[in-house]
Amino acid sequence: MTVIEEVESMAKRRGFFWPAAQIYNPVSGFWNYGPLGTKLFNSLISLWKKYWIKDEDAYEINTTNVLPEIVWIASGHTEGFNDKQTLCEKCKMRWRADHLIEEKIKNHQKLEGKSTDELTKIIRENNIICPNCGGKLSDVFVFNLMYDIKVSPTGDIKCYLRPETTQSSVIDFQYVYKSQRAKLPVKIAQIGKSFRNEISPRQCLIRLREFWMAEFQIFFNPENTEIENYEKIKNKKINILPAEFRKEGKEKEVEIEIDEALRKGWIPNKLIAYYLVKVNDFFLDLGFDKKRIRFKELLDEEKAHYSKKHWDFEVYSEDFGWIECVNNAWRTDYDLSRHEKFSKQKLSVFEDNKHILPHLYEPSFGIDRIILNLLLNNWHNDGKRCWLSLKPKLAPYIAAVFPLVKKDGLDTFARKIYENLKKKYDVIYDESDSIGRRYARVDEIGVPIAITIDYDSLKNNTVTIRDRDTTKQERIKISDIETYIEKILEKN
């Protein structure tokens, strides 16, 4: 089994995640988090909020999934948020043209930015047919990825489920600015669902039709991209693959001090440099290996319509290679100026005796992808056992409490310790099956320590603490358990 097969199987069996409506024939691209996945999700969001709301003094807002069509006309999504698709004339299945071509012709030149005509030509020249039934494929056409819904009373208010949360921050920018008596730069954060009518959802939690995003938007004066704390981070290193490398065909990232990247012109200003480093720091704090994270700058033809500069922050796994987990986009004043035009409202601010239409820079986090990559990158199988080396602060439970056997008062004693720890920590109690099987059960879901109560515990008030990663055991006093847990949590 590959890592993803093992992880997906464990995730479904133990309650990290499973397909939505699994008792029926589920629609692909929709997944639910079970109890353990929700714990991991909550811990991840809690850390995200620390980095991107609390430490940044950002304003958090909480907005609707449904927005009227005009918002998406203004944002450019009705026009630009498309897949190029082809339809089988026989079985009527639809396919993404680029995926079909890439599957047929290995190492094909980049397809981003190709027109429908160009893609049709490639399909014809290579005799590509429907993978489902062998039927003839239609000419390539454009398909919008937003879900539209009709809102009453007359049934004709056309709305869309949002494909990104950004637009609400943009159209609410003025309200946030005024209601909070803010000054530039204004930071707005949002955590919410987004929806895309993906034609081929795949790779488990990676390509979804409904997904969680956490977004941080900074609206700033384009003439002032200085940043207070830049000096503190300027010598930090990131892995980066600049567009200029990629144009020369080089696809290997380099490690570089952010300040040097700035001097080389790979990064346009200190503000963006600062937030690239912050994204990097966040992932290091999540426990990702620094060799498995990087920024890939997008080429002009790869960028979204709103983007002046764009870096995909990618995480590496054996199964999927480099996967973008955070979009870092310099959207300039594109969004505000479009909404200003369509709403006929003034969206600029007046500061320092000038009207300023702020620029928008945004790191936008794909939460589900991060969760999957956390599991993939922390999964271990040495042939004898499987364990998930999640950092303690992300583990679904910080500790498990086991009586060695379910008799002679060991269970009652263990339960007392469990109940006591539960007041303060997320802990789990298990008394069924052999101690070995119980260790295996908590190892695979990433519980950092198992506390076992044996006959000696009754005599001298000690327990054994078994470490998930090393399986080493040590004996400590019951009164020292809390200190032990605190130490683990602090260290990580």
Next chain:
Amino acid sequence: MTVIEEVESMAKRRGFFWPAAQIYNPVSGFWNYGPLGTKLFNSLISLWKKYWIKDEDAYEINTTNVLPEIVWIASGHTEGFNDKQTLCEKCKMRWRADHLIEEKIKNHQKLEGKSTDELTKIIRENNIICPNCGGKLSDVFVFNLMYDIKVSPTGDIKCYLRPETTQSSVIDFQYVYKSQRAKLPVKIAQIGKSFRNEISPRQCLIRLREFWMAEFQIFFNPENTEIENYEKIKNKKINILPAEFRKEGKEKEVEIEIDEALRKGWIPNKLIAYYLVKVNDFFLDLGFDKKRIRFKELLDEEKAHYSKKHWDFEVYSEDFGWIECVNNAWRTDYDLSRHEKFSKQKLSVFEDNKHILPHLYEPSFGIDRIILNLLLNNWHNDGKRCWLSLKPKLAPYIAAVFPLVKKDGLDTFARKIYENLKKKYDVIYDESDSIGRRYARVDEIGVPIAITIDYDSLKNNTVTIRDRDTTKQERIKISDIETYIEKILEKN
């Protein structure tokens, strides 16, 4: 101005909430929470999680908004989740028949449960016409309130945006049960959005098209409705308006010990009694006056199709009267048995050598309504000033820090105190305008205390603390501020 007008105006101006897409012509029934509203929302959810997840050892899951049609056929929503509407034959506006009738004929007999024919008859007999254009109204027809969306690839996978979060807990019940090695009763909690195509959204956050729900589901063995902690709560009192009163035309609730209500047969079992009290306790903890909360039992014709017994938990405000904020529904095994039938999967559990199809009881909280009622019930205007008497744990900021004037080092000194408090608490700093205006600004958003730094502060390291509700001031040492805040938080 009425209270709701004052509250809505303050909420929009200060950033509690505002209509989504407000810079355009917003679609009614969609609202966003601004920075202060999001803080209140987060505090409320955090308290909800303590009551309904942590203290209950419930499993939290996190599920999709979009679910395939089969789920809603099985749940009965495609058939039973309707409004009875009438269409103006002239202007094509649609109306809820019951609303039109109630507006025309004050104190009309209950309309719940009336057939479309009966409603049409009432409309004809009373010559009710379109309130918009005076046109003739169509016969009353049934309109489903769910939003349908089409999912690719072939465009024909029909799905719905969920009108309640319950169904995911039901269809995932088996996975939660097995993956967590659970035993009955199994408690599942969810916080998420739901969507209803309301024909006439109104009353600010009360009747919405997209709204937040927090739901607690308990799946239990119908032969065992004993509950461990019942003895601890059996003498607690609630206000209740039982169905038998209402059948006799009595619409005034009575205060009664829960155990007595159980003995009278108003409540069918201890399990339900326990959770009714818990809902009541939760609202008392939120700060609602016990005279302004009650349980109203629904009559047979008022109940949803899945409900055997149902109590609306209602909150009173001058503006809206009694508004349901929590649905407490005994759904029996209706949902599980329907999904068992439609999915052809076994959804019972095997315990004590028996196959048991659990019953479902659910308190389901309308978060937006609770938020609005919190503002309405805590709003005060004595003609001289307005203040919001939110409990400190719900206040958007626990304290405000003001320098008396913005000079002579008072501002620097105040800022230092602010920065220090900010490490631990959610506090706000303000130095602009007169001190009186600053007090007014924090009073109306519910900040419990204002800490003012004056010239004496520089000399003797003291500050004045002004209480939001009484406006009384006292002088304390700077080193005592934290203790003071902790005391406020604990007291409430």
